[in-house]
Amino acid sequence: MNAVIEQMLAHRSIRRFTDEPVEEAHVAAAIEAGQMASTSASIQSYCIIRIRSVERRNRLIELTGNQTKVARCGAFFVVCGDTRRHRLLAERADETYDARFEAFLLAIVDATLFAQNVVLAFESLGYGACYIGGLRNDLPQVQELLGFPHGVYPLFGLCIGHPDQDPMRRPRLPLEQVLFEEQWPEDEAMLAAMDEYDQVVADYYQAREGGSPDATTPRRDWNSQMIEKFIAPRRVSVAPYYRQQGASLD
Ligand SMILES: Cc1cc2nc3c(=O)[nH]c(=O)nc-3n(C[C@H](O)[C@H](O)[C@H](O)COP(=O)(O)O)c2cc1C
Structure with a gap:
């Protein structure tokens, strides 16, 4: 139909990468492209943190459920909802900061739109990507490792690199x-x-x-996987962790 749609339709998560580095100019270009995603009232409540330290990335393999790609991809990032900068502005102006659930929700929505634009930009440059929801397996330990300040909510990891595999596209619902x-x-x-x-x-x-x-x-099928996935609560430390970081459900 057109090159953008073809690129989007060609998506598949890449979980094995070559050693070829990710070019710094490509990182900047993809993230700037990601930033042009729409954002609720321009609040831009997200950030992306690149983790370069080999020790931290090795520890993240364990914390994400033995996902070695976290350390073996060319570049690894943590995508966060970020309401901190808004609170800093309010505090400096001696104003009340009273953001509730809506602010947390906006941060998740904004961060996710941003991240998908980043992924698409990287894919258009020939890179492969894989989101890492396993980052939420044990957020208290991830917090200990990466030390996010109050108002910053790590949502998922993102592996980027040159593909070392050519998997089939995974079918979607009609x-x-x-x-x-x-x-x-x-x-x-x-x-x-x-x-x-x-x-x-x-x-x-x-x-x-x-x-x-x-x-x-x-x-292996989809129906039974979905039943299995929601048969019992998962990642129960997520809610208390986000609450501790400042999220509200009110
Ligand atoms: C928020 C999010 C978290 C994900 N977490 C993981 C993960 O921890 N490990 C992994 O291998 N894939 C992860 N994925 C990739 C999905 O499994 C994948 O997108 C889905 O199965 C569809 O396959 P496709 O991307 O190849 O089309 C994640 C995807 C999303 C959107």
Whole structure:
């Protein structure tokens, strides 16, 4: 359709990288491009912290659930929601700072829009990217390692580097399960459509892993993965950690 859409449609997470470094000029260009993402009332409540220290990155492998790519990618970043600079301004002006849940939410939304623009910019330069939600596995330990000040909320890591693999694209829900006209469809229609998608995902896993599953290989699909994912609370230290950093649910 056009080069931008083709680039977006070609996305797949890259989890193995060559040793080739990420050019500094490319880092600056991608982050400046990311900054041009829309931002709620221009508050720009995010920052991105590059972690270069080998010791810290090695420790982050453990803290993210043994994700070696965190230390093996050309450049590793932590994307944060950041309300601190607004509070600093208020305090310097001797004004009240009373930001509640809306401010925290805006920080998450702004940071995420920014990050995806950064990723797209890097991908357009030929790099591969992988977000690291595993950063939230143990935020208190990550805090001890990286020392974020109050008002800064680490949301996810970001690995960038030259791809050393060429994985298949992972299928997404069909358009009609995401784009609705006027209102959400009937639950029954949604469930039937998800069963179709489930088969698409099962076929993807089979193609990715090469060949037909034998009797001992459990069928991997989407429906059961989603059930499994939300069967019990996960990362329960996340909420108290963000609260301690200044987030409010009020
Ligand atoms: C916020 C976020 C966190 C993620 N965390 C991880 C992670 O910790 N490790 C990982 O290997 N992939 C991670 N991913 C990548 C997703 O697994 C991946 O985007 C998804 O399976 C779709 O595959 P694709 O990006 O190749 O199309 C994350 C993605 C997002 C958006």
